[in-house]
Amino acid sequence: MVSEKDSGYRKNFSLIVTFIGLISVIFILSLFLAYKFSKKNIENDFVSAKANVLEESIKPYNDFFLNKLPEISFYNGYLDSATASKFVDTILMEYPFVTKVTFYDTEVKNDNFFDDGINLGNFSVGMKSVYRFKKTGKKNAGKLVGEGQVKNNTTLENFNSVSFKLINFVQKLDTNKVPSQEELFSNFTNIQPNRIDYFNIPSFEVLKSYKKMVTTKLDDEPTYQQDMLSFQLDPNLIKINNTRPLLYQQVKVVPITYDPLDTSSDYVTGEITLGGPFSDYKLFFISSKTFVKKEIFSYFLPIAALLLLFYSVLVLVAFLIYRNLNINHKMFKLQYDFVTNLTHEFKTPVSVIKIAGNNIKSSAGLSEKEQQMYG
Structure with missing residues (x-):
């Protein structure tokens, strides 16, 4: 009976050992899969997070394009060199990628033609004066470069390209x-590489008057x-907002044709085009594989910690089960030994009493001499 019980407990112990071995294998496999998952996730992040870096980096440009440029229309065409200088100062201070600003003081006339403008029917667009501003290097304030002498083929070409758009729009209005x-x-x-030209937008009533002026x-x-206003832009002055510094070791603005000389397999690279007036440039991302591995481990370690915690709980449960089985085994042995010893201790006097009883029971068949002999 004891051997059967011992055998049962040995079987239970074997089951516990098997259980721990099984969860250990599962734990190791889970760690391997978790690392693979972390690596794949970081590799995907390296590709997808570029868009977020681009979005954050060009936020100042978007603010300039969508919010600051339309402010020109608030002046209703009545900017002068002094007012334009103040307006340009705010732009040069807020937006470091704007390096030069050319201000065209322009008139639209009916029948009065301009020598250096655009004339269509009775509709004429021409420059009265041209002013150019650039950074002085002190607090990015604007400095008036010159008036009149900045009228050249370049300024005339820029002006005419926007004026043509205005005339075409008026014709189709x-x-x-x-x-x-x-x-x-x-x-x-008018968006050109590294340049934006902007005409103030007149009211609808003025546009209808422009329409009449073409034919009448x-x-x-x-x-x-x-x-x-024509804004000269320098994409190299865009402040890169690297939202994933632990993923991208270096982010820089490079020409769209840029091809790194170092094509070593020890580096991971990526790129994304800037677009708009910066379409000839792109953001270039580069990280060493060692650098990327740090990010992989930073992603993997919390998962590994959770797996280790879960594994530890299972091992603890197995240990508690084993300990309880061991205690029960010892209790059973104590109980069995107690019953065995108790039975043995009672067995001897009971046997003596039984023999004596049998003797008394059989005393009737004994002779007097035998009774005296056996008492």
């Missing part, structure tokens, strides 16, 4: 329908003021 803000913005903005000479021969 439906005076019965107010154009959308998107339509106005696209037609009064109005009695009052109206003259309208327009302002055009």
Whole structure:
């Protein structure tokens, strides 16, 4: 009976050992899969997180393009060199990628032609004056470079390219329908590599007057003021906002044709085009594989810690089960030994009593001499 019990407990112990071995194998396999998952996730992040870095890095440009440029229209064409200088100062201080600004003080006339402008029918667009501002190096304030002498082939070409867009828009204008803000913005903005030209957007009533001026000479021969600003941009001055410094070791602005000389397999690279006036440039991302592995481990270690915690709980449960079985085994042995010893201790006197009883029972068949002998 004891051997059967011992055999049962040995079987239970074997089951516990087997259970621990099984969860250990599962734990090691889970660690391996967790590392593979972490590595794959970081590799995917290296590709997908580039868009977030780009978005954060060009936020100042988006603010400049969507919010600051439309402020030019608030002046309704009545900017002068002094007012333009103050306006340009705010741009140069807030947006470091803007390096130069050219201000075209412009008029739109009916029938009065400009020598250095655009003339279509009775509609004429021309420059009165041209001012150029650039950074002085002190607090990025604007400095007036010159007036008049900055009228050259380049400034004339820039001015005419925007004026052509204005005339084409006026020709196609439906005076019965107010154009959308998107339509106005696209037609009064000219985006070129590293440059943005912007005409202030007149009211719809003024646009309808422009439409009439193309084909008709109005009695009052109206003259309208327009302002055009041309912004020279330097993509190399864009401040890179690396939102994943533990993933991207280096992020820089490079020409779209840039091809790194170091094509070693020890590095991971990626790129994403800037777009807009910076379409000839891209963000280039590079990290050493050792650097990326640090990010993989930073992602993997919390998962490994959770797996280790779960594994430890299972091992603890197995230990507690084994300890309880061991205690029960010892209790059983104590109980069995107690019963055995107790039985043995009672067995001897009971046997004596039984023999004596049998003797008494059989005394009737004994002779007197035998009774005296056996008592």
